[in-house]
Amino acid sequence: MSNGLNGLHGLPELNILNPATEEVVATVPTTSAAEVDAAVRRAAAAQESWAAVAPGDRARILRRFADVVDAHITPLAELELREAGHPLGNAEWEAGNVRDLLHYAAGGVERLTGTQIPVSGGLNITIQEPLGVVAVIAPWNFPMPIAAWGTAPALAAGNAVLLKPAETTPLTALRLAELALEAGLPEGLFQVLPGEGPVTGSALVDHPGVAKVVFTGSTATGRQIAARCAAQTKRLTLELGGKSPNIVFADADIEAAAAAAPGSFLDNTGQDCCARSRILVQRSVYDRFMELLEPAVKAFTVGDPRDPATQMGPLISAAQRERVRSYVPEDAPAAIRGEAPAGKGFWYPATVLEGRPEDRTATEEIFGPVAVVLPFDDEADAIRIANTTDYGLSGSLWTRDVGRAIRVSRAVAAGNLSVNSHSSVRYWTPFGGFKQSGLGRELGPDALSAFTETKNIFISTELSTEESK
Numbered sequence: 001m002s003n004g005l006n007g008l009h010g011l012p013e014l015n016i017l018n019p020a021t022e023e024v025v026a027t028v029p030t031t032s033a034a035e036v037d038a039a040v041r042r043a044a045a046a047q048e049s050w051a052a053v054a055p056g057d058r059a060r061i062l063r064r065f066a067d068v069v070d071a072h073i074t075p076l077a078e079l080e081l082r083e084a085g086h087p088l089g090n091a092e093w094e095a096g097n098v099r100d101l102l103h104y105a106a107g108g109v110e111r112l113t114g115t116q117i118p119v120s121g122g123l124n125i126t127i128q129e130p131l132g133v134v135a136v137i138a139p140w141n142f143p144m145p146i147a148a149w150g151t152a153p154a155l156a157a158g159n160a161v162l163l164k165p166a167e168t169t170p171l172t173a174l175r176l177a178e179l180a181l182e183a184g185l186p187e188g189l190f191q192v193l194p195g196e197g198p199v200t201g202s203a204l205v206d207h208p209g210v211a212k213v214v215f216t217g218s219t220a221t222g223r224q225i226a227a228r229c230a231a232q233t234k235r236l237t238l239e240l241g242g243k244s245p246n247i248v249f250a251d252a253d254i255e256a257a258a259a260a261a262p263g264s265f266l267d268n269t270g271q272d273c274c275a276r277s278r279i280l281v282q283r284s285v286y287d288r289f290m291e292l293l294e295p296a297v298k299a300f301t302v303g304d305p306r307d308p309a310t311q312m313g314p315l316i317s318a319a320q321r322e323r324v325r326s327y328v329p330e331d332a333p334a335a336i337r338g339e340a341p342a343g344k345g346f347w348y349p350a351t352v353l354e355g356r357p358e359d360r361t362a363t364e365e366i367f368g369p370v371a372v373v374l375p376f377d378d379e380a381d382a383i384r385i386a387n388t389t390d391y392g393l394s395g396s397l398w399t400r401d402v403g404r405a406i407r408v409s410r411a412v413a414a415g416n417l418s419v420n421s422h423s424s425v426r427y428w429t430p431f432g433g434f435k436q437s438g439l440g441r442e443l444g445p446d447a448l449s450a451f452t453e454t455k456n457i458f459i460s461t462e463l464s465t466e467e468s469k
C-alpha cells in the first residue's frame with residue numbers, strides 16, 4: 001500500500017488504489033506521532049473556544065456544515081467510488097448520510113439538557129459537559145458514514161475531533177475536513193490525520209490529551225485499543241465485527257425472504273459489520289428457499305461501480321480478497337456462485353455455502369460476499385444456532401407470527417434486530433453490539449450524551465449562620 005516516503009519524517013505514504021481498476025488515484029502523506037501531538041494541542045485550544053460558543057450558534061455552524069456537504073454530494077460520492085469501489089448510488093447515499101447526521105446532531109445542541117433532582121436543603125442539578133478532544137478511528141468499509149457517526153455528535157456536544165481514516169480510504173475524510181472549514185468550523189476543531197493504524201492510530205489512542213476513542217473495525221484491533229485505553233481510564237466506544245443471522249421460519253413469506261436475502265449479505269460486497277452472512281432456514285422450507293435464492297443471488301448485478309445498474313462492486317483490496325479466498329478456495333463446493341468481472345480489480349463472486357453452525361465459515365467474520373445457509377428444526381433450535389457465535393451485532397427474522405417475532409427478537413443476543421426486513425442502521429435509532437461486537441451505542445437520541453461527562457452539582461439553600469441570626 002505504501003511505497004514512497006514522506007520528506008519530513010521518513011514515514012511511508014499511502015498509495016490509494018481504485019479497487020475496481022487497481023489504478024493509483026492519489027498518494028497521501030501520513031501523520032507521525034509528533035504531528036499527532038501537535039494536532040491534539042491545536043484541537044484542545046480550538047475545543048475550549050468551541051465549548052464556549054452559544055448553543056444556538058454552534059447548531060447553526062453545524063447546519064451550515066451539513067448544507068455544504070449537501071452541495072457536494074456528487075463529488076464526495078465520486079471520490080468514495082474511486083477510493084472504495086462503491087457503486088455510485090450507494091456512495092451518494094453515504095454522502096447524504098453525513099449531511100443527515102450533521103443535521104440530526106445540530107438539532108441536539110440546544111437539547112443537551114441536564115436534570116433537576118429533588119433533594120432536601122438545596123437544589124441538585126446535573127449538567128452535560130463536553131469531554132475535550134475525541135479521536136475517531138474509522139474503517140474502510142463505510143468511510144464517510146462511520147466517520148460521521150462519531151464526528152457529528154462529538155462536535156455537537158462541544159468537543160474537538162481528530163479523525164483517523166483507514167489506510168485505504170482517507171480521501172473523503174480529507175475532503176470533509178476542507179468542507180468543514182468552508183462552512184465556518186474553527187481551525188483545528190475537526191482535523192483529519194491519515195496514517196497507518198499502528199503509528200498514527202496508536203499515537204492517538206495513547207495520547208493523554210485525547211479524552212475518548214471511538215473505534216470501528218475488527219474485534220482483534222478493538223480489543224487491543226480497549227486494553228490501551230484502560231491504562232489511562234480513557235472513555236471508549238467500540239463498534240466491532242459481526243456474524244449476523246437471517247432466520248427464515250416456515251410460516252414466513254418465503255418469496256419475500258428469498259428476494260431480500262441477497263442484498264442483506266451482498267450489499268457493499270459483504271464488507272458490512274451487519275451483513276446477514278448466516279442464513280438459517282427452517283428445514284421444512286429449506287429446498288423451496290434455496291430454489292428461490294439462487295436466481296435472486298445470480299440477478300444481483302456485479303460490475304463497474306460507475307454504472308447506475310451496478311449493485312455490487314469489488315472488494316476493497318487485494319489483501320481483503322486473499323482473506324475471503326482463505327475461507328472459500330476457488331474450487332470449494334458452493335451451493336450458489338455468482339459471476340464477477342475478470343481482469344483488473346479486486347473482484348469476488350457472490351457465494352452461498354451450505355454448512356454446519358460450528359464451521360469456520362459460519363462462525364468467523366469473512367467480510368466478503370459470502371453467506372452460509374444452515375437448516376434448523378424449530379424455534380428453540382433457531383435461537384440456539386443464532387446465538388452460537390461470539391458476535392452479537394445484528395439479525396433478522398422472517399415470520400408471520402407476531403408472538404414468535406417478539407420472542408425470537410428478545411432471545412437473540414444482538415444489538416439490532418429486524419423483523420421481515422433487513423434494516424438495522426438509521427441515524428436516529430441506537431446502534432451497537434452485544435458480546436464481542438462492541439461496547440457502547442452510537443446514533444439515536446442519546447448520541448450526544450456519549451460525548452459528555454455528567455456533572456452533579458448541589459447548591460445549598462440553607463440560610464447562612466449570619467442570615468439566620
Ligand code: NAD
Binds near residue numbers: 205217242
Ligand atoms: P482494523 O480493525 O485493523 O482497522 C480499522 C481501523 O483501525 C483503521 O483505521 C486502522 O488503521 C486502525 N488501526 C489498526 N491498528 C490500529 C492500532 N494498533 N491502533 C489504532 N488504530 C489502529 O481492520 P482491517 O485490518 O482494516 O480489516 C480486517 C478485518 O476487520 C476485516 O476483514 C473485517 O473482518 C474487520 N472489519 C470490520 C469492520 C466493521 O465495521 N466491523 C470494519 C473494518 C474491518
